[in-house]
Amino acid sequence: MEKIDVKLAHTSYPIFVGNGIWRRFGEALNQFYGGRQIVVITNERVWRLHGDKLESQLPKQAEKAVLFVPDSEQAKSFEELQRLYTELLSRRFERGALIIGFGGGVVGDLAGFVAATFLRGVPFVQYPTTLLAQVDSSIGGKVGINHPLGKNLIGAFKQPLFVFSDAQLLQTLPDEEIRCGLGEVIKYGLSLDKALFEYLEKKLPAALNKDVAVLSYLINESARIKADIVMQDEKESNLRMVLNFGHTFGHALEADFKFASLKHGEAVILGMKCALQFAVQNGILQREDFERGLRLLNQVPIAFDGKGLDLQRLVQRMTLDKKVKDGKIRLVLIKEIGRHLFYQVEDQRLLKQAFEILTEGK
Ligand SMILES: NC(=O)c1ccc[n+]([C@@H]2O[C@H](COP(=O)([O-])OP(=O)(O)OC[C@H]3O[C@@H](n4cnc5c(N)ncnc54)[C@H](O)[C@@H]3O)[C@@H](O)[C@H]2O)c1
Numbered sequence: 120m121e122k123i124d125v126k127l128a129h130t131s132y133p134i135f136v137g138n139g140i141w142r143r144f145g146e147a148l149n150q151f152y153g154g155r156q157i158v159v160i161t162n163e164r165v166w167r168l169h170g171d172k173l174e175s176q177l178p179k180q181a182e183k184a185v186l187f188v189p190d191s192e193q194a195k196s197f198e199e200l201q202r203l204y205t206e207l208l209s210r211r212f213e214r215g216a217l218i219i220g221f222g223g224g225v226v227g228d229l230a231g232f233v234a235a236t237f238l239r240g241v242p243f244v245q246y247p248t249t250l251l252a253q254v255d256s257s258i259g260g261k262v263g264i265n266h267p268l269g270k271n272l273i274g275a276f277k278q279p280l281f282v283f284s285d286a287q288l289l290q291t292l293p294d295e296e297i298r299c300g301l302g303e304v305i306k307y308g309l310s311l312d313k314a315l316f317e318y319l320e321k322k323l324p325a326a327l328n329k330d331v332a333v334l335s336y337l338i339n340e341s342a343r344i345k346a347d348i349v350m351q352d353e354k355e356s357n358l359r360m361v362l363n364f365g366h367t368f369g370h371a372l373e374a375d376f377k378f379a380s381l382k383h384g385e386a387v388i389l390g391m392k393c394a395l396q397f398a399v400q401n402g403i404l405q406r407e408d409f410e411r412g413l414r415l416l417n418q419v420p421i422a423f424d425g426k427g428l429d430l431q432r433l434v435q436r437m438t439l440d441k442k443v444k445d446g447k448i449r450l451v452l453i454k455e456i457g458r459h460l461f462y463q464v465e466d467q468r469l470l471k472q473a474f475e476i477l478t479e480g481k
């Protein structure tokens with residue numbers, strides 16, 4: 120079992136990573152939590168596939184509850200939040216109760232927001248079960264829900280006691296969810312780490328085939344890269360914005376599809392294409408690197424034809440992005456593979472032109 124430390128100003132915590140480490144969850148838990156009430160927030164699919172692994176590791180004497188949420192992005196909603204608070208209150212869970220988010224990014228974001236706010240905050244553990252959650256969403260403390268007007272607009276920072284990532288659990292993951300996770304890994308390569316990008320150029324087909332060694336390498340590298348950024352800028356004053364590469368466009372697409380027919384990882388892949396297009400069109404990125412980036416992104420198949428997009432409406436949605444400052448949209452772009460920059464948009468027509476890459480079938 121490997122350990123990557125996230126050292127922050129007011130707290131520090133480990134990310135445990137490995138293959139088949141689920142048998143050691145009890146040991147990790149025992150190290151970090153000594154209370155008597157444990158609530159697992161999960162969904163029925165994850166529980167059916169892997170619940171026995173987690174259950175076997177929970178202390179016998181603890182008072183336990185397993186709360187299920189719907190298996191879709193719709194779970195990140197005010198209604199679901201309210202329902203979970205009511206469950207916890209009516210079952211008399213106290214301030215010392217531990218919440219474990221056991222599932223993908225949806226479960227982790229929602230469970231974490233419950234943990235951040237229930238009784239003004241209770242301890243929390245991230246037990247991610249999708250590639251996307253292991254490489255990204257379980258790390259760094261961003262938790263929250265969606266508002267019908269935009270993605271993750273209501274939220275908090277809630278750092279977990281620890282993160283527990285077992286690659287073995289990914290073997291049951293559908294192919295499209297592997298693709299989504301790889302979207303966030305490509306994000307790190309394009310914006311922060313050329314060596315990772317070059318590794319992906321060679322190993323993407325193996326990753327798409329769930330090669331355990333390749334996935335384990337990607338989980339480790341991604342956790343290391345994200346932890347490094349979060350340690351430098353926990354609350355996203357500046358540098359952490361880089362983790363939003365592709366997301367300013369992607370979130371607008373997700374909201375436009377009502378958080379239903381487009382998955383987050385897919386939207387990020389499409390959003391990165393738009394960001395590459397913006398950068399090359401505005402003389403920030405050389406064509407050679409643009410084509411190299413696009414070539415890798417295009418190796419991740421997405422069922423999306425770009426038909427019927429209302430580009431003006433998408434640009435309007437971008438104006439609700441959390442990075443907007445003084446009314447100006449701020450984009451994360453790249454100037455070459457592995458090197459990012461932040462860019463304030465003065466002319467919104469340029470954004471519309473960037474979205475056009477999705478309607479041109481590139
Ligand atoms: N907080 C952050 O920093 C952060 C970062 C990235 C993404 N996110 C959020 O994460 C969410 C997306 O997460 P996701 O891609 O994990 O989607 P998801 O949580 O919807 O999970 C995808 C699907 O995989 C299923 N699943 C989970 N584990 C499985 C397993 N081991 N085997 C088989 N099926 C399994 C789920 O039930 C679901 O149907 C979005 O809401 C996004 O905004 C947050």
Ligand SMILES: O=C(O)C(=O)C[C@@H](O)[C@H](O)[C@H](O)COP(=O)(O)O
Nearest residue numbers: 255259261270271359362363366441
């Ligand atoms: O951790 C971060 O910071 C990220 O931006 C990671 C993103 O992959 C993730 O999708 C995050 O939820 C987006 O954050 P948001 O603040 O733009 O909602």
Ligand SMILES: [Zn+2]
Nearest residue numbers: 303366383387
């Ligand atoms: Zn993301």
